Amino acid sequence: MVAAVCIARARATVPQGESLTLDATCYYVTAPMFAETKQLRDALVSSDPWGYFPGRSDGSFGPFRNTADHDDIGAVAAADLNGDGIPDLVVGYDFFHYLTIHLGKGDGTFTAMSTPRLSGTIGSIAVVDFNSDGLPDLAVGMSQDGGIVNILLGKGDGTFVQESTVSTESANMSITTGDVNGDGRVDFAVTNLSSKSITVAYNQGNGYFYSMWNFSLDGPPSAIASGDFNGDGALDLVVTLSQSSSGSSDPSIL
16 A cells, blocks of 8 residues: 655644545655555655654555644655665755654654755655665755755665755756666656756766756646656656646646
């Protein structure tokens, strides 16, 4: 079962029953696996404050549980950051220019770890192994202060060191990863909000990127995802626009 992680801008509420309700717009969603005892999974929901919906083995979820009182959250990602088999969280903040690493205890609670400071407000986070050492790394897109993606390499214990920065055309609100050019390395693509484009950066394999490719769109992009949608073995991109010049907000397939 897949657990949903959501960033909202107001407190989440869960009525008794099978439906989950947020009284705010959901801005960021990811889908990690949250391993617990037997088949149970936890659905993490980040709001103000953030917390989670405890998963049940039948696919339903229990009442919302507050985890911590944090605000101004810009992005969140979930993965096992320290190799203990328990999912952890990376939380980025809108206006405070730092990340918080929360190591999972396996019971729905977390221990706050290092807080790397970055040069900008955080709008998107991806967790992937960029340098092929078997450890999770981070790509963090800035939602303001120009177009910058910070690459942080993981040490395997839940801490990270900043390795490089990649300049893009404008603020990054969404990021996706995958092997775009078929060389076996994980590349990334980000949305550029004000320039109405996306940027694809190709991985050198050591935490640095080269030969960025920019693609203009018909409106400001709000989200991006990747996958082989036509079954030809090549990675495709799907981009949603907040609104195109024709007035449509239908997703574009690249």
